[in-house]
Amino acid sequence: MAAMHDPEDPTTRAAIEACLDIVRRRGADADPPIGATADAADLDAALRGAITFDGLGVDAAVGLVRDVIDPAVVALDSPRFVALIPAAPTLAAKAFDAVVATMTYSPESWLEAAGAIAAENQVLRLLADAAGLPSGAGGCFTSGGSAANLAGLAVARDRGHGAGSVVLVSSAAHASVARAAHLLGIEVRDVQADDRGRLLGAAVGDALGSTPNVSAVVASAGTTNAGVIDDLDGIADACERHGVWFHVDAAYGGGALLAPSVRPRFHGIERADSIVIDPHKWLFSTLDCGALLYRRPELAVATFRQEASYLELLHADGGWNPSDYAFHLTRRARGLPLWFSLVVHGTSAYVDAIERALALTRSAAEMIRSTPGVTLLNDPDLSVLLFARDGWVEADYLVWARRLLDDGIAFVVPSRWHGEVVGRAVFLHPSTSIELFESILAAMR
Ligand SMILES: Cc1ncc(COP(=O)(O)O)c(C=O)c1O
Numbered sequence: 001m002a003a004m005h006d007p008e009d010p011t012t013r014a015a016i017e018a019c020l021d022i023v024r025r026r027g028a029d030a031d032p033p034i035g036a037t038a039d040a041a042d043l044d045a046a047l048r049g050a051i052t053f054d055g056l057g058v059d060a061a062v063g064l065v066r067d068v069i070d071p072a073v074v075a076l077d078s079p080r081f082v083a084l085i086p087a088a089p090t091l092a093a094k095a096f097d098a099v100v101a102t103m104t105y106s107p108e109s110w111l112e113a114a115g116a117i118a119a120e121n122q123v124l125r126l127l128a129d130a131a132g133l134p135s136g137a138g139g140c141f142t143s144g145g146s147a148a149n150l151a152g153l154a155v156a157r158d159r160g161h162g163a164g165s166v167v168l169v170s171s172a173a174h175a176s177v178a179r180a181a182h183l184l185g186i187e188v189r190d191v192q193a194d195d196r197g198r199l200l201g202a203a204v205g206d207a208l209g210s211t212p213n214v215s216a217v218v219a220s221a222g223t224t225n226a227g228v229i230d231d232l233d234g235i236a237d238a239c240e241r242h243g244v245w246f247h248v249d250a251a252y253g254g255g256a257l258l259a260p261s262v263r264p265r266f267h268g269i270e271r272a273d274s275i276v277i278d279p280h281k282w283l284f285s286t287l288d289c290g291a292l293l294y295r296r297p298e299l300a301v302a303t304f305r306q307e308a309s310y311l312e313l314l315h316a317d318g319g320w321n322p323s324d325y326a327f328h329l330t331r332r333a334r335g336l337p338l339w340f341s342l343v344v345h346g347t348s349a350y351v352d353a354i355e356r357a358l359a360l361t362r363s364a365a366e367m368i369r370s371t372p373g374v375t376l377l378n379d380p381d382l383s384v385l386l387f388a389r390d391g392w393v394e395a396d397y398l399v400w401a402r403r404l405l406d407d408g409i410a411f412v413v414p415s416r417w418h419g420e421v422v423g424r425a426v427f428l429h430p431s432t433s434i435e436l437f438e439s440i441l442a443a444m445r
Pocket residue numbers: 085143144145146147149174176220222223224249250251252253278290
């Protein structure tokens with residue numbers, strides 16, 4: 001047997017033990033270093049010669065991970081990561097993700113991986129119920145929100161007006177929506193969001209009244225920059241009046257559908273034709289994991305089913321084939337780490353963890369309001385705060401963010417609000433503390 005596939009081979013055994021050791025140690029580390037970025041030339045030099053004809057062995061490979069790769073990565077799952085959209089996979093999800101890779105399930109078709117698909121679909125059903133979609137709703141897991149937005153809009157286009165169609169998008173929507181439209185050959189029309197960054201039903205209604213050939217309207221349930229939930233019910237009314245597909249991008253905010261304190265803000269999401277929720281964001285799943293739900297999944301089959309003689313058997317048994325619901329064939333069982341963690345911990349642990357981030361956001365907003373010289377710019381719908389320091393210009397924010405990273409305190413990335421550079425913090429990790437945010441604010445003095 002080739003050594004690489006021989007479980008008795010000493011190198012292979014050592015590789016398995018070394019990897020399990022990393023999983024164990026990292027899993028036990030509640031506050032991993034925030035990490036750092038690095039110079040490309042330095043990394044090139046440090047990694048030069050790593051891949052050789054005969055192999056360097058386990059110690060060398062693990063040493064490169066420990067000494068070169070890991071120190072040059074900012075830890076997305078650290079409680080100190082409050083930039084962009086963080087991640088906070090549960091330890092059970094992380095551990096089971098390693099199992100998923102080991103099992104090599106291939107849940108493209110029911111025939112190949114019925115058990116894995118049944119479990120993934122249980123999670124999709126949970127999300128559909130949280131959103132209030134009907135019992136026939138379903139979909140699949142994708143690599144993330146970008147892929148899921150692309151897939152949802154492809155189906156909207158195909159069941160609509162075909163080539164030359166138009167999608168109406170809020171000026172505050174995620175950049176992946178415009179990219180998806182570009183890839184699909186769909187024209188994007190921006191609809192102006194209000195001052196808070198919220199897309200209103202009236203604005204969508206007006207735009208639909210004056211724009212021919214619209215195949216879809218995209219609303220956000222949690223905009224990336226400010227965490228704003230659009231007027232979903234009003235937009236659903238407008239879409240219904242005009243017979244237009246209603247797509248809701250809840251990639252970031254969708255986890256909060258489980259949180260009673262903010263659930264009413266999502267009113268109207270139950271009327272969507274397609275919904276995107278990223279479990280690798282606020283549902284504590286491992287990377288990468290996006291969920292795509294269709295009200296009528298049968299419409300997606302026409303867009304995505306790949307036909308080939310060698311695939312005919314996969315289509316013959318009538319089972320649920322995730323490859324019918326987005327652009328992929330072979331796929332990782334991305335929904336299983338979340339399924340495993342949900343089974344282990346139950347949904348109440350998820351509700352608590354999401355509510356914890358929401359409560360932290362409210363406390364941090366209060367802290368900003370009572371800090372002289374700093375202004376809170378948004379009244380948060382979810383867990384994003386935007387704030388400005390009196391008298392600061394872009395360079396000040398960049399120095400502030402860089403210093404916080406270099407000092408190992410936090411990873412923050414400034415953003416823009418109404419054209420001005422501002423501070424931004426996103427809370428999602430249940431272990432992020434108000435003390436951490438206090439240090440972030442203190443660094444603005
Ligand atoms: C609202 C929203 N949509 C889509 C995306 C893209 O998701 P992904 O990074 O998983 O492709 C993001 C990412 O932050 C997002 O916040």
